Amino acid sequence: MIAGLVTVSREQILAITEDVFAAMIDGGSEVLVTERHEPVPAPVEPLCAWVDMTVAELGLGVRTIVRTERPAADQLTRALLMMAASEAVGQEDLVDAFGELANVVGGNVKSLLAAPAVLSLPSVAQTAPELPENQFLQDIALDWRGHVLVVSLWSLV
Template sequence: MNALAPFDTVQITEIAEEIFAAMIDGEPGLLGPWLDGPITLVDPLHAWVEMHDVFSGRVVLSTETSTAHELVRGLLGMGPDEAVSEDDLVDAFGEVANVVGGNLKALLPTQGRLTLPQVDRTAPATVGSVRFDGAVLSWRGLPLEISVWSI
């Protein structure tokens, strides 16, 4: 863990595992460490929230757009072949980032402010930011990265 970051890869992973089991999968064990080396996203989708208090940072979830569609289907209880609207994609993937960020914020010594989630195909700017920590995870065999940045 970076000396300035209030949480580490283990905590990020544990929080994500709990959230996915409760919100998306209905059971534990479908989210775990990614063991296949570095990931390269071809058609990425990013969702993020920012924390403002003692620690000012951004929590970013990044995955393939097709994986985000699967996450949305799981979260909304949709069938495997149901079409995901752009509104549902933005709302639901943003909500996952919001819940992950909110749970990480709960680890801070004081409870500051969490922004509304943002969702975009382009990652948020990192100029002037430092990547504190993160986790590359496998959800049902598909890559998902959660990273924490200073802002």
């Protein structure tokens, strides 16, 4: 049943992230986030933000996870909060900004689901909660200003 609920393609995830980054992060119409075709390096300082979309009447859901490294998350936070490049990023600002990025990407994914869903508040941690491999739906690796991000979708059953 989850396959009928989620028909979000990699191209749609790319379009969502391009639009979100152009509007919220990069301040214009220039597309600075692109699909990454090289292997994703193992994270050294991982950071994940995620939101869950739940279709209560079906008992199903989808999790959108945005994963990157701490330096990229710091730069994203500075851009989103319009901070100076040299300004230190505090933990509260990091959680708010990186969580908001996952919230907006997830909200756009939610609009593509085949049934109405409720969006959770975002969560931010070094790693996202483990899910069984058979619940993996889709992912795309992205490059942004020399940083790597991965957006992935998982089923919640």
